[in-house]
């Protein structure tokens with residue numbers, strides 16, 4: 539079973555540690571703040587209070603034997619750096635660091651981090667993508683040029699069969715699934731009506747509230763009718 | 766053209782404002798800290814220093830005329846709340862608030878926010894998904910039961926044509942794209958080798974380093990060979 543150490547129980551570290559534990563990963567959660575350690579100890583395999591810049595303390599908890607070490611010590615950059623260097627010395631196979639800025643991220647990479655996460659910047663870009671394309675419920679980049687998008691079915695597709703629209707030939711995009719909202723439960727208050735997801739067949743007919751999930755090159759996706 | 770106000774130029778707000786402006790949205794960026802306003806003014810249509818809890822100041826900048834207002838004032842919860850209430854009073858059609866915790870998020874929703882973002886928690890869960898499924902480069906839930914996953918091509922598929930593997934018939938999953946790494950540039954140091962993405966054709970043959978991007982019901986995806 540995979541063993542992952544999460545060092546630094548800020549909001550990122552705590553959410554990560556809990557979700558990992560729920561997915562069946564063996565988690566050791568570390569922070570120098572006893573209160574945070576107490577908060578999480580029922581959710582993970584092991585929660586320990588220690589100063590992560592102390593090599594002996596890390597060894598005493600077998601940090602040299604984990605598969606992945608996530609270092610999410612936020613504001614204390616020096617502690618974050620020192621801990622990363624120690625994890626590298628202890629030959630942890632994969633080290634992930636949470637960085638405050640692009641410059642911090644660059645430094646973590648130079649001292650050997652395998653992956654750097656910048657939650658705020660990544661969220662800012664993610665929300666920007668959603669807002670810049672309001673008819674697209676979501677845009678997930680698969681690479682620099684390809685994305686997965688969710689598009690409310692444009693009027694010009696309503697009532698047409700998928701075969702007749704010819705998305706692959708005409709638009710060079712791949713229709714991956716159709717999300718069709720079901721009747722709302724009584725109160726109409728719930729923010730997300732239940733939807734039925736299906737893998738599209740050629741004879742399926744597109745209905746007005748369908749959401750089409752499509753994959754293709756960004757340039758091709760931009761050609762789709764918006765309305 | 767859509768007009769979006771971003772109030773609070775922390776890391777989330779700045780990344781959001783810049784990416785929106787790059788996508789052709791008209792952005793007004795607001796902060797009470799002049800230095801941050803100066804930092805972003807070349808990247809957006811309008812950058813203004815003001816206290817967002819001041820109703821007159823907001824009106825003077827036509828915040829009542831924007832399509833979306835994003836309130837990303839972080840640590841000052843009271844200011845964040847007051848600004849949200851003001852935006853609601855000014856009848857801004859869509860209000861997005863950045864929250865520090867689930868409890869803060871709940872409060873924003875109760876006072877009328879249309880969407881609440883928690884970057885650190887969302888990033889924690891996202892990284893947890895990646896780490897919990899190491900053979901899957903990424904798992905993106907499309908609904909409670911359907912996901913998009915990236916799977917390193919299992920050995921049993923190497924050298925076989927897509928048609929012969931019969932993913933749709935045999936596994937009920939839809940192969941959406943294939944990512945094929947290209948030769949690495951000289952130093953081998955770059956963390957993500959260039960990949961060529963292609964929409965699969967029936968006669969394409971799967972190669973050992975291919976990454977298959979698949980969509981299907983979670984139960985079907987779990988049936989795929991892992992190795």
Ligand SMILES: Nc1ncnc2c1ncn2[C@@H]1O[C@H](COP(=O)(O)OP(=O)(O)OP(=O)(O)O)[C@@H](O)[C@H]1O
Nearest residue numbers: 546547548549550569570571589590611612613617
């Ligand atoms: N030397 C250290 N050893 C162990 N834990 C540490 C050390 N220094 C700081 N920490 C812990 O790191 C945690 C995260 O730090 P902090 O809250 O500054 O980060 P943050 O980036 O604001 O977090 P987030 O944004 O994820 O909420 C804190 O709980 C803190 O106690």
Ligand SMILES: Nc1ncnc2c1ncn2[C@@H]1O[C@H](COP(=O)(O)OP(=O)(O)OP(=O)(O)O)[C@@H](O)[C@H]1O
Nearest residue numbers: 773774775776777796797798816817838839840844
């Ligand atoms: N009343 C106010 N009017 C306008 N701006 C404000 C007000 N109060 C705070 N701000 C601004 O909000 C910005 C973001 O706040 P802060 O840096 O505390 O958030 P944060 O959540 O830590 O940001 P991030 O995590 O996105 O970096 C700051 O630049 C601050 O100047």
